[in-house]
Amino acid sequence: MALKHTILAFLSRQPLSGYEVAKEFTEGFGGCFWKASQQQVYAELAKLERQGCVVYEAIPQAGRLDKKIYSITPSGHQSLIDWLTQPTEPTAIREDLGVMGLAGHLVPNQVVYGEIERRQNLHRDMAQHLKTMDSHFAKHVDALELKDLYMHLIIRRAIRYQEDWVAWCDEALEAIERVVNR
Amino acid sequence: MALKHTILAFLSRQPLSGYEVAKEFTEGFGGCFWKASQQQVYAELAKLERQGCVVYEAIPQAGRLDKKIYSITPSGHQSLIDWLTQPTEPTAIREDLGVMGLAGHLVPNQVVYGEIERRQNLHRDMAQHLKTMDSHFAKHVDALELKDLYMHLIIRRAIRYQEDWVAWCDEALEAIERVVNR
DNA sequence: ACTGTCATGTAACTTGTTACATGATTAG
DNA sequence: CTAATCATGTAACAAGTTACATGACAGT
Incomplete structure (x- = not known):
């Protein structure tokens, strides 16, 4: 650990x-x-x-x-x-929202849709906050020394993670809409 | 939980x-x-x-x-x-590789570079495995009933996660190369 | 008067990991 | 003969959460 x-x-x-x-x-x-x-x-x-x-x-x-x-x-x-x-191990994924994939059909689709929208906003805010943290490094990436580059890369990892959530939420909301309006 | x-x-x-x-x-x-x-x-x-x-x-x-x-x-x-x-909470991130961002400069850059390469391969394999799992759903996304769509979306979330890791590794490896060959 | 920041911890509980224990059946 | 799969668990430990306790000092 x-x-x-x-x-x-x-x-x-x-x-x-x-x-x-x-x-x-x-x-x-x-x-x-x-x-x-x-x-x-x-x-x-x-x-x-x-x-x-x-x-x-x-x-x-x-x-x-x-x-x-x-x-x-x-x-x-x-x-x-x-x-x-030592080699690192990828972190085990433990994500509450995943249960929706198994049992989401037990609640009205508006509940699932609304929850994804709510999460999208959360992740958008987190991405924004991280970008602010990174802005100092991001300005002159090509001039950073290794120590600061590593730091920048880790913040980038976090930014990408949050942005990927936002993008998935778009994908999911669209797909649900298509099925519901079918 | x-x-x-x-x-x-x-x-x-x-x-x-x-x-x-x-x-x-x-x-x-x-x-x-x-x-x-x-x-x-x-x-x-x-x-x-x-x-x-x-x-x-x-x-x-x-x-x-x-x-x-x-x-x-x-x-x-x-x-x-x-x-x-109930609303879900985003999972707290706990990622061993992140420590590299704080202290990677204490080990030779080849160690960091090699570790990122190793992780990239791991995540590539996991993405591939997940895609195989999803292929049945992915074939006819627009014909899925809600129950199966939810399942598909959750697998998609996992696929995106792994692919985002792969993409970040590319970004990181390139950036390290640029700094090292400077 | 109240809120926020600084600054330390203890205690009870829940969650997750690692190691161990048992033993039948089936496939190579 | 060996390994994998099926099938159940116990016990000790490590990691993480929640609630509580104390108390100064600064700003609104």
């Missing part, structure tokens, strides 16, 4: 607090390819610390728990590189 | 044994949008039975545990319809 290695990858760029790591998943580039809750991040960082992959510097806070700034250790760095050298 | 409702959807089409339900996920249409292990299926069916969503008829087998043929109950049918009427 990549939560461990995604966090190590963040920390390989710069030391971060748990709060900041969690934010990477919800607001930053991490969200393009992985999802994790704040609780999961805190738990994983504690585990990583026990494993010796990260260390933290505790910064006393007025009237509350210490802030912990985590950095990657040589051992964590090695674990990340080892992992990057 | 859709495991419960995917199984109910299978059983709404016809009664099946646990073994057959599990096979739907690995060989049948179910695998287009959901993944579940045999153990998960057996556990979920037992749970569904306790909840009164399914019942089974035990068929004695020579020298081994009874075979259980599960059917959906009216209560299970209602639960499925209720669920189909």
Whole structure:
């Protein structure tokens, strides 16, 4: 599982607090390819610390728990590189909307149609948001250094994914219309 | 979570044994949008039975545990319809290859390039396999009844997903080549 | 006064994975 | 004789979700 290695990858760029790591998943580039809750991040960082992959510097806070700034250790760095050298497995698809394909005929076709329309709007918005995130890289793709190119490519992957959903929704809505008006 | 409702959807089409339900996920249409292990299926069916969503008829087998043929109950049918009427949430993306975007520069670019090539071949094969599954529907799309159209559309979703991966890999490989040969 | 951001966590629960266990029948 | 298919499960573990708890400080 990549939560461990995604966090190590963040920390390989710069030391971060748990709060900041969690934010990477919800607001930053991490969200393009992985999802994790704040609780999961805190738990994983504690585990990583026990494993010796990260260390933290505790910064006393007025009237509350210490802030912990985590950095990657040589051992964590090695674990990340080892992992990057292994082949990846395509993610298993788990998509709720797929059940419509098996049992959609049990509900009125307007329900299916409406749901696809709703999803199309969601994916359109997500594509737009990702494009904004990418615009900085997209402007001068041919001048990027490898590090930034990789980042750009991953955001591109996410953009394509959302746009592909939008296009499929078009295809599906059209096909349903044709059958219903037949 | 859709495991419960995917199984109910299978059983709404016809009664099946646990073994057959599990096979739907690995060989049948179910695998287009959901993944579940045999153990998960057996556990979920037992749970569904306790909840009164399914019942089974035990068929004695020579020298081994009874075979259980599960059917959906009216209560299970209602639960499925209720669920189909609710809005779906887009699946959270969790993709190992994404870590390359954050930390790919820590390994030689040949590693990243090779991995993308490997993935491209995988996704190409999966697209081909799905197209074979779909060919029966694809032949006469305009003559399908709604039930089959929905099925076709879901397989189409899976095909598009795999093909989009293949296209992205092309895009990524080209971009990396351009930067490396610069 | 209230909302949002910063900042840490614990606990209970659900979901999914990996390893193990059993054993008949059929096809090569 | 060996492997695949049929057919059921248990047990331990890892990963992810949901709900709860605490509390300062900044802006409207």
